[in-house]
Amino acid sequence: MDKNIVIQLTYLLSSILFIVGIKMMGKTATARNGNALSAVAMLIAVGITLVNQSILSYTEIFVGILIGSAIGAYFAQKVEMTQMPEMVAIFNGVGGAASTFVAISEYARVHQSPESLDFTIGISLLISVLIGSVTFTGSYIAFAKLKGIMKGGSITFKGQHQVNAILFLIMILACIMTLIDPQNELFIYTVLFLSLLLGVLTVIPIGGADMPVVISLLNSYSGIAAAATGFVLGNQVLIITGALVGSSGIILTQIMCKAMNRSLVSVLLGGFGQTATSGPSASSSDIVVKEVGVEETAMIFDSASNVIIVPGYGMAVAQAQHIVRELMELLEKKNINVKFAIHPVAGRMPGHMNVLLAEANVPYDKLVEMEQINDEFSNCDVCLIIGANDVVNPAAKTNPSSPIYGMPVLNVEKSRTVIVSKRSMAAGYAGIENELFGADNCLMLFGDAKSTLTTVVTEIKNM
């Protein structure tokens, strides 16, 4: 049989395994095997590519793979579960950069040859450079924002959209020039430079609670870049897997937008929380809160029979997930029913809370999604909110002038008692005041979540 046919059939096999692997990742019981299966698919694709006869120098390739594997494995083992959003952002950026480099490499190879640059290949190549570069710099800005190297909020300046539009037009012009005159390297490097710049400029205005959306969207971009590279090389396996990742990222983006009642366009235009940060001090003084001590908290828990815990990013920051699990086990031993209410955008990326609680050994069937648990708050004796703020803000339902008005939130205020574990009265990530804290049934447990909850657990044990 022709060698090329063998190669193509193996790519087909690899694509099938990718699809089956992703399908298996949709169920908690089979997800781990699904991930492994997709890794096998990747290995097969790499293996058969190495058989390709145009490949002459294996030494460099193996050295390259070795270096890359070492770096990847090191970070994968080292990263903390709280830092998963940063990790995904970095890996996204790396993937985007790889697509860009492949495309530029292909350009360097073909643009001097006599047959010159084919029109469709040229377009695919430019898309690959464009999206790859935007993914690369955009992901690193997202990383810097999440990591706190850069101000987490929205960064806007006057005429921002106009500047972006002009740069985009120049870039399109440079793309057209590259197609007309592929020999002139100036044009493609202009495209490259402007795409890198646009990646920075389009992500800096997005901030605050919109971060999970950006992470999902960049995830989608990295897939689209891979698919475009597939068109450059005429390789189906790249197109198929790129399309799978691209659509997966778009779906996650849609879910995130829906959970925040925001349109994708308004997220991309940025500026979230801007109006709220301008004058929050006035309203914060209007809210009179009631403080509660650890002993009293322990007593309230002891007399409860239904407890719902609402975790937020603050729990991750305080590393309180392990003590929360201890609290859950202790309460269950006392025949108190404990559940966790997970808001879709709690944390900094989709499903972030689930991973953190899984790490702390909380069984996943204890975690209940918002739609399922929202009616149960009226039967709940104590609702413990740990480091969550915007996702429990009743203003989203009652105050039409609030920036988060219309966003679906957890109905925590329906519980008999609400206890909020919080470091201080500071506003949430979106920079909006929360009138829940002033409600009659709401008690504030100030202090670091980990240390206060540790004392609460000891108190309950001593009862």
Add this chain to the structure above:
Amino acid sequence: MTAETLIILLYVLVLSTFVGFELISKVPPTLHTPLMSGSNAISGITIVGAILASGPDPGAFPIAKILGLIALILATVNVVGGYLVSDRMLKMFKKKK
């Protein structure tokens, strides 16, 4: 690229996008983070492109090869890191005993 090849590749693109939509819309929120890092690893499929770009005899285009090798290292970081970190997460998801 001939028009026929292009059309076939476009079919592949569109159909696999639909398959992707079908597969992912059923994934429960619990699994969104591992799914994201897993699909992130999958987008490292560019590694195939990187190998093809760095493999051939450099000849008159040493730049192409160097760029290909950089792409190869980056894509490998993406693939290996992405799969390992997803596996680490998925290992932790347990049902109540």
